[in-house]
Amino acid sequence: MKILLLTPDAFGGLGGIAKYNRDLIRGLCSHPRVSEVVALPRRLALPTGALPEKLTYLAAAAGGKFAYLKQVAGLLCSGTRFEAIISGHINLLPAAHLFRMVLKAPLILLCYGIDTWQPTGNRLTDCLAARVDAAVAISEITRERFCQWAKIASHRVQILPPAVNLAHYSPGAKDPELLRGLGLTGKVVLLTLARLAATERYKGFDEIIELLPALLERIPEVAYLIVGDGDDRGRLEEKAAALGVSDRVVFAGFVREEEKAAYYRLADAYVMPGRGEGFGIVFLEALACGIPVVGSKLDGSREALRQGELGILVDSSNPRELLEGIMAALKRPKGVVPPGLEYFSFENFERRCHNVMGQILAAGG
Numbered sequence: 545m546k547i548l549l550l551t552p553d554a555f556g557g558l559g560g561i562a563k564y565n566r567d568l569i570r571g572l573c574s575h576p577r578v579s580e581v582v583a584l585p586r587r588l589a590l591p592t593g594a595l596p597e598k599l600t601y602l603a604a605a606a607g608g609k610f611a612y613l614k615q616v617a618g619l620l621c622s623g624t625r626f627e628a629i630i631s632g633h634i635n636l637l638p639a640a641h642l643f644r645m646v647l648k649a650p651l652i653l654l655c656y657g658i659d660t661w662q663p664t665g666n667r668l669t670d671c672l673a674a675r676v677d678a679a680v681a682i683s684e685i686t687r688e689r690f691c692q693w694a695k696i697a698s699h700r701v702q703i704l705p706p707a708v709n710l711a712h713y714s715p716g717a718k719d720p721e722l723l724r725g726l727g728l729t730g731k732v733v734l735l736t737l738a739r740l741a742a743t744e745r746y747k748g749f750d751e752i753i754e755l756l757p758a759l760l761e762r763i764p765e766v767a768y769l770i771v772g773d774g775d776d777r778g779r780l781e782e783k784a785a786a787l788g789v790s791d792r793v794v795f796a797g798f799v800r801e802e803e804k805a806a807y808y809r810l811a812d813a814y815v816m817p818g819r820g821e822g823f824g825i826v827f828l829e830a831l832a833c834g835i836p837v838v839g840s841k842l843d844g845s846r847e848a849l850r851q852g853e854l855g856i857l858v859d860s861s862n863p864r865e866l867l868e869g870i871m872a873a874l875k876r877p878k879g880v881v882p883p884g885l886e887y888f889s890f891e892n893f894e895r896r897c898h899n900v901m902g903q904i905l906a907a908g909g
Contacts, residue, residue, distance in 0.1 A: 545905075546625065547572055549583040550616075550640050551632030555592040555601060557585065559739060560825045561656050564682065564706050565632055567890065568654075571897030573598040582626070584615050586636070613639075620646055628652060628905060634660050637672040650677040652904060655701070657682060657822020657844065658746070661689035670694075678904045680704050682823045683844040702900040705847065707893035708828035710886070715834030715879040716809045723810060726794050731767040732874065734759075735811035735835070737804065737826050740774035746820030748840070749780055751860055756789040758867055763874070766792065771807050773798040808833040813873040816845070817860030824848045827855065828888050836876040838869045854882045 549572075554565035572581050573596035581599050588606035595601055605615035616639050630652045631640035637653065644651040653660075653676045660681075663670045674694045679701040681687040687701045723729045738747045752768055759766050770780070770793065777795060784793040799807055808814065814830035815838045827848040830837050837855035839845030849855040858869035886892070 545575075545577045545627045546580045546582065547578060547628045547630065548619070548626040548643060549581060549630045549632055550636040551583055551585050551630075552636070553585050553587040553589070553606075554583060554632075555585070555595060556588040556590045556603070556606075558589050560706075560823075561633075563825055564656060565654075567707050567893055568704075568897065569599055570596055570890075571894045572901065574894055575898050575901060582619070582624075584612065584619075586612055586633075616642065619643070625649075628901075630654060631676075634664055634669060634673055635666075637669050637676070641672050650904065652677065653679040655679050655681040655686050655690045655822075657686060658820040660686060661820070661822075663693050678702065678907070680900060680904075682706060683847045685844045685847065686822045702903065704896055704900050705888065705893070706823060706825050706828070707890040708825065708832050708885070708888050710832055710889055713805050713808065713829045713832035715881065716805070718810050719806050722806055726769065726796060726810075728767055728769065728794060728810065730765060732763050732765050733767055733769050733811050734813055734815050734870065735769045735771065735808065735830070736814070736816050737771040737807065737830075738816065739772050740770070740776045740780065742774070742776040742779070744774075744820070745776065746818050746843075748815065748817035748819075748860055749776075750783065751817050751863070751866060752815055753780065753784050753787060753789065753793060755863055755867055755870075756784075756792055757787060758863070759870065760789070760792065762867075762871065768793045769796060769807070769810065770794065771796045771799055771804075804829065805833055808835055811835045812878065813838060813870060813876075815870060815873070816840070817858060817866055817869075818843050818845060819860060821845050821848075828885065831855065831882060831885050834879040834881050836873040836878065838866075838873050850884060850887070853884055 551565050553562040584602050584605040602615050605612045629643045631637050632654045681701050691698050784790040808830050814835045817840045819842050821843040823844040839849045840860040841857045856869045856873050858865045
């Protein structure tokens with residue numbers, strides 16, 4: 545069985561979507577019935593590294609829109625047959641639908657997060673979303689939001705939560721040199737790791753910065769470490785200055801995947817009280833490093849934290865509840881990986897991936 549995947553990014557990509565897609569590809573390639581996975585990435589920010597044996601990764605597609613369309617046209621004209629087509633993002637549905645019409649193969653849409661919580665505004669894309677043969681959602685909240693506007697029965701949307709690399713992320717001591725370099729020696733560190741994008745202001749950065757004056761009254765040595773970069777950084781820096789807490793907010797910028805664990809271990813609590821997370825793989829990574837976590841009741845964070853089993857859930861729109869949640873997290877022991885995190889191991893992800901694809905293909909899409 546050959547599978548075609550049109551994806552925004554995966555190997556050589558950055559962020560949670562790329563990580564999820566890499567794991568998905570690995571899961572597909574390990575399926576005993578799959579002979580080949582052909583993937584077309586839209587973006588390629590870094591070297592791809594080692595690729596799974598059954599994967600054909602058409603990196604030339606990442607050279608811009610024209611390059612992508614050229615690869616799509618080349619595959620369509622090649623006569624290659626695929627038994628399933630996966631659209632890794634809702635905006636790639638028009639291209640994926642071309643393959644569906646030519647190959648008569650089932651089309652599966654990946655619903656990663658907020659991008660599928662409401663109509664895209666593109667009439668063609670929204671129409672095609674309602675006509676996919678099946679969909680795979682990262683969380684229950686994403687399935688609910690997608691089914692609501694796309695008018696798709698929920699049984700046609702399978703849930704496939706992400707995985708965390710429990711070998712790479714593990715408890716450890718704070719790196720003294722890294723603490724000194726960031727000016728965090730002797731501080732009680734709150735951490736958020738995410739993109740600083742103006743289009744993604746639902747991550748909870750604003751809520752934590754606004755809460756810092758009240759936190760300082762209780763914990764004079766508190767500091768807020770923000771790891772990540774993006775076009776919203778300047779606004780957040782100005783906000784911290786306006787509130788008089790710029791000396792307590794540290795912007796570390798972008799860090800590579802292999803460096804992330806060391807930054808998680810600097811934290812006394814990981815905080816991301818968002819409103820639009822489809823899931824939040826960063827919660828799992830922080831938990832695997834033994835860091836107490838505060839997430840939101842209002843989005844997919846509650847599924848990442850297993851309804852509060854793995855971390856503290858708060859109403860992120862309620863500053864007092866958020867404050868008390870952070871204080872409770874800081875009282876929890878560090879270096880302890882909560883029982884139940886293995887639910888999100890790659891081995892369990894792989895098994896679920898095989899089951900989900902088996903159910904979809906057995907139903908003929």
